[in-house]
Amino acid sequence: MxxxxxxxxxxxxxxxxxxxxxxxxxxxxxxxxxxxxxxxxxxxxxxxxxxxxxxxxxxxxxxxxxxxxxxxxxxxxxxxxxxxxxxxxxxxxxxxxxxxxxxxxxxxxxxxxxxxxxxxxxxxxxxxxxxxxxxxxxxxxxxxxxxxxxxxxxxxxxxxxxxxxxxxxxxxxxxxxxxHPPPAPRMIPKHLLMLNAEEEAWLRKAVDVEGRCNGLDDVIRILAAILGEVQEPELFADFTAILGNLTVNLVVAGDIAHAHQLARFLDRLQKLPITTPQQRQQLAAALAGILSASTVEVLKVALDSAEAGIDYVQLKELLLILGIPSLGAICELLGRVEKLKVRKLIVEVLVELGRGDPAVFEPFLNDPRWYLVRNVVLILSLIGTPAALKMILGLISHREPRIRREVLGFLERTGDAKAKTYLLKYLRDESSALRIKALQILTRERLPFALKPIVALAGGDDFQERPYEEKKEVFLALGELGQESVIPLLREQLMKRFWFQKGNEKESVQLAVLGLGRIRSRSALQLLEEARGQKKGGEVRSILDQAIASHMSRERNSAGTR
Known part of the structure; x- marks a missing residue:
C-alpha cells in the first residue's frame, strides 16, 4: 500500500x-x-x-x-x-x-x-x-x-x-x-427565557444529573422497576431471566459496579416478605447462574488486566451476595486469578462464607486440582474452628506433597497444642524435605513430646539410609530436646569405631558433635574432651578440637553476661 x-x-x-x-x-x-x-x-x-x-x-x-x-x-x-x-x-x-x-x-x-x-x-x-x-x-x-x-x-x-x-x-x-447557507434558527423572545434563582438552580442540577447518567443506568432502572411491580408469574420469570443474563454479561465485561448493582437488587427482592416462594426460587436461580465455569476465565482476565476502575469493595460485596450457591465458581476463580490483591479479597470472602459451617468446603478437599485444595486449606486455617482444624488434619496423608506441605505450614502457624502433636506424623513422611521441615519445627519450638519418637527414629534400622541433611536435623533435635538425658546416646555415637570405613566414622562424630552443641551443660564439654583423648589425629581430631573451642567460647560468653 x-x-x-x-x-x-x-x-x-x-x-x-x-x-x-x-x-x-x-x-x-x-x-x-x-x-x-x-x-x-x-x-x-x-x-x-x-x-x-x-x-x-x-x-x-x-x-x-x-x-x-x-x-x-x-x-x-x-x-x-x-x-x-x-x-x-x-x-x-x-x-x-x-x-x-x-x-x-x-x-x-x-x-x-x-x-x-x-x-x-x-x-x-x-x-x-x-x-x-x-x-x-x-x-x-x-x-x-x-x-x-x-x-x-x-x-x-x-x-x-x-x-x-x-x-x-x-x-x-x-x-x-x-x-447559500441554511436559514438561521428563529430567535425565541428573551422574556420567555426568564427564570428565577430557584428554577435556575434546579435546571442546572437536572442538567448535571442528566450528563452523568448513561444508557445502561436507565436500562437497569427500567428493568428493575418492571420486575419490582410485575405480578404475572410468566412475566416475572421472563424479566428475572433478563436481569440475570444482563448481570452475567456485565461480569464478563468487567463492569463490576453495574453487576454489583443488579445482583444487590435481585438479592433484596428475594428477601422481601411479599416475594412468593416461587419468585424467590427464580431469583435464587438467576443469582446462582451469574458465576459459572464459562464466565470465570473471562472474569479472571478482566480482574488481572484492569489497571483501574475495579472497585474492590463492590467486588467483595458482589461475591458475598452470590454466596454459597456460587462457592465452587468462587473457589475456581481464586485458583486462577493472579493479582495478589484480588486473591486476598477472594480468600476473605470465602472465609466469611464458610465461618458458620466449614463443611461446605469438604467436597473441594478431594478435588484433583492440587492448587484448589491448597487454597481451601488456607481458608480453613483462617477460619480456625475445631471443625475446620479436623478437616485440615485429614489431609496429612494426602497423595500430593504440595498439599501436605500446606498442612505442615498450618501446623507450624497454629497455636493449638493438640494440633502440634500431628507434626510427629511427618517424621515418617515419604518426602525427605517435609521430614526435615517437621524436625526443624519441633526443635525450634522445643516440643518435649517429640523426644521419644526422635530417639526411636535415630535408632531405627533405616536411619543410615536417610540423607545426611535429615540426620543432622535429627541430632540437633536430640540435643535441643533431650539435653543431658541424651548424653549416653551421644557418647555411643561419638565413640563408635569404624575400622575400615573412615568416612562413616567422620559422619558419626559430626552428628554427635551437632547434638552436643545444643546441650547447655559442662557434661557435653567433658564428653568432647574425653573423645579427643581417644581419637588420634586426622579429620576427626580436628572436628573435636573445633567443637571444644566452640563450647569453651560459649561458656566464657555466658560467664561474662552473668
Missing part, C-alpha cells in the same frame, strides 16, 4: 505516508473491534493510535478526502488502499452501498471513528440496514460522505468529459453551501 501511494507524483510523500498510516490504523481498529471487549488494552491502544494519527494529519494538511472505488481508496488520485476480498474489503463495503467519497474534518473524535468503523468495518447481515442508513442514524458530526446519487447533480453532468469533474463538482457543491 505504501509503495503504491508513494509512486504518485501529485502529492507529497509525507502527506501520502500519513494517509496510508491512517488507513492501516483503521484496519487494525476494525479487526480489533471484532475480537476484543471494549475495555481491552489492545483495542484501546489501537483506537488511541488512530485518533492521534488522524488529529496530526488534519492539523497539518486540513480535511482528509478519500475517493471510493470498488476495491480501492484514493487520495488525490493516489491509491492508498486495495483489497479485492469482498468480505474483507473496506472499500468494497462502502462502494457496494453507493458511497463514492468520504470526508474527515478537523475535530473528529476517536469515538466518531470507532462508530464509523463499527458500521463499515464488518460485513453486514442481509437483514441489517445498509451502510448509508446506519451512518445517517449515528449523525457523525465530523465524518461526511457523498453517495452515487449526489453525483447526478447537473454540475457533474455538464462536465462529463473532464477527468477532474468529480473534484471540481465537490468544490462547487461546497461553494454553493457557503453562498
Amino acid at each position: 505504501m509503495e503504491q501511494a508513494v509512486e504518485q507524483p501529485d502529492v507529497g510523500k509525507e502527506e501520502l505516508a500519513s494517509v496510508t498510516q491512517i488507513i492501516l490504523a483503521m484496519i487494525k481498529v476494525s479487526k480489533a473491534l471484532r475480537i476484543y471487549l471494549p475495555n481491552n488494552p489492545v483495542l484501546i491502544g489501537f483506537i488511541s493510535e488512530l485518533g492521534t494519527r488522524m488529529t496530526v494529519h488534519l492539523a497539518r494538511y486540513g480535511e482528509l478526502t478519500l475517493d471510493v472505488e470498488q476495491f480501492v481508496l484514493r487520495y488525490h488520485g493516489a491509491q492508498v488502499y486495495e483489497n479485492k476480498a469482498p468480505k474483507e474489503s473496506l472499500a468494497g463495503r462502502l462502494h457496494a452501498d453507493g458511497i463514492r467519497t468520504l470526508f474527515f474534518d478537523q475535530g473528529v473524535e476517536p469515538a466518531e471513528l470507532v462508530a464509523f468503523l463499527g458500521v463499515v468495518g464488518f460485513e453486514r447481515p442481509s437483514s441489517d440496514d445498509d451502510v448509508v442508513t446506519q451512518l445517517w442514524e449515528r449523525n457523525l458530526q465530523h465524518i461526511g460522505y457523498l453517495t452515487e446519487d449526489d453525483f447526478s447533480d447537473p454540475y457533474l453532468m455538464r462536465e462529463a468529459e473532464d477527468p477532474h469533474q468529480q473534484r471540481d463538482a465537490l468544490e462547487r457543491i461546497r461553494q454553493a453551501l457557503v453562498e
Whole structure:
C-alpha cells in the first residue's frame, strides 16, 4: 500500500505516508473491534493510535478526502488502499452501498471513528440496514460522505468529459453551501427565557444529573422497576431471566459496579416478605447462574488486566451476595486469578462464607486440582474452628506433597497444642524435605513430646539410609530436646569405631558433635574432651578440637553476661 501511494507524483510523500498510516490504523481498529471487549488494552491502544494519527494529519494538511472505488481508496488520485476480498474489503463495503467519497474534518473524535468503523468495518447481515442508513442514524458530526446519487447533480453532468469533474463538482457543491447557507434558527423572545434563582438552580442540577447518567443506568432502572411491580408469574420469570443474563454479561465485561448493582437488587427482592416462594426460587436461580465455569476465565482476565476502575469493595460485596450457591465458581476463580490483591479479597470472602459451617468446603478437599485444595486449606486455617482444624488434619496423608506441605505450614502457624502433636506424623513422611521441615519445627519450638519418637527414629534400622541433611536435623533435635538425658546416646555415637570405613566414622562424630552443641551443660564439654583423648589425629581430631573451642567460647560468653 505504501509503495503504491508513494509512486504518485501529485502529492507529497509525507502527506501520502500519513494517509496510508491512517488507513492501516483503521484496519487494525476494525479487526480489533471484532475480537476484543471494549475495555481491552489492545483495542484501546489501537483506537488511541488512530485518533492521534488522524488529529496530526488534519492539523497539518486540513480535511482528509478519500475517493471510493470498488476495491480501492484514493487520495488525490493516489491509491492508498486495495483489497479485492469482498468480505474483507473496506472499500468494497462502502462502494457496494453507493458511497463514492468520504470526508474527515478537523475535530473528529476517536469515538466518531470507532462508530464509523463499527458500521463499515464488518460485513453486514442481509437483514441489517445498509451502510448509508446506519451512518445517517449515528449523525457523525465530523465524518461526511457523498453517495452515487449526489453525483447526478447537473454540475457533474455538464462536465462529463473532464477527468477532474468529480473534484471540481465537490468544490462547487461546497461553494454553493457557503453562498447559500441554511436559514438561521428563529430567535425565541428573551422574556420567555426568564427564570428565577430557584428554577435556575434546579435546571442546572437536572442538567448535571442528566450528563452523568448513561444508557445502561436507565436500562437497569427500567428493568428493575418492571420486575419490582410485575405480578404475572410468566412475566416475572421472563424479566428475572433478563436481569440475570444482563448481570452475567456485565461480569464478563468487567463492569463490576453495574453487576454489583443488579445482583444487590435481585438479592433484596428475594428477601422481601411479599416475594412468593416461587419468585424467590427464580431469583435464587438467576443469582446462582451469574458465576459459572464459562464466565470465570473471562472474569479472571478482566480482574488481572484492569489497571483501574475495579472497585474492590463492590467486588467483595458482589461475591458475598452470590454466596454459597456460587462457592465452587468462587473457589475456581481464586485458583486462577493472579493479582495478589484480588486473591486476598477472594480468600476473605470465602472465609466469611464458610465461618458458620466449614463443611461446605469438604467436597473441594478431594478435588484433583492440587492448587484448589491448597487454597481451601488456607481458608480453613483462617477460619480456625475445631471443625475446620479436623478437616485440615485429614489431609496429612494426602497423595500430593504440595498439599501436605500446606498442612505442615498450618501446623507450624497454629497455636493449638493438640494440633502440634500431628507434626510427629511427618517424621515418617515419604518426602525427605517435609521430614526435615517437621524436625526443624519441633526443635525450634522445643516440643518435649517429640523426644521419644526422635530417639526411636535415630535408632531405627533405616536411619543410615536417610540423607545426611535429615540426620543432622535429627541430632540437633536430640540435643535441643533431650539435653543431658541424651548424653549416653551421644557418647555411643561419638565413640563408635569404624575400622575400615573412615568416612562413616567422620559422619558419626559430626552428628554427635551437632547434638552436643545444643546441650547447655559442662557434661557435653567433658564428653568432647574425653573423645579427643581417644581419637588420634586426622579429620576427626580436628572436628573435636573445633567443637571444644566452640563450647569453651560459649561458656566464657555466658560467664561474662552473668
